[in-house]
Amino acid sequence: MRPRLARLLEPRAPRPDLRIAAVEELHEAGLAVGVSASPLVPGITDGEGELEAVAGRSEKKRARSGFSRECCF
Numbered sequence: 001m002r003p004r005l006a007r008l009l010e011p012r013a014p015r016p017d018l019r020i021a022a023v024e025e026l027h028e029a030g031l032a033v034g035v036s037a038s039p040l041v042p043g044i045t046d047g048e049g050e051l052e053a054v055a056g057r058s059e060k061k062r063a064r065s066g067f068s069r070e071c072c073f
Contacts, residue, residue, distance in 0.1 A: 039071030
C-alpha cells in the first residue's frame with residue numbers, strides 16, 4: 001500500500017487508500033466485494049508483510065474475498 005509506487009506502476013488508477021475506501025462503500029451498499037492484489041512483481045511489490053497488509057486492510061473494510069497472482073516475466 002505504497003502510494004508513490006502505485007502511482008509509478010498504475011499512473012491513471014486511484015490511490016490504494018481510495019480503492020480500500022471504495023470496498024467499504026460498496027459493502028455498505030449491499031454488494032459483495034473482493035480485492036485483487038495482482039500482479040506481485042518479485043523484488044518490487046512482494047516485500048515482507050505487504051500482501052498481508054493489503055489483506056488486513058481489505059478485511060477491515062469488509063471485503064469478502066481476495067486473491068493475488070505472481071507476475072511472470
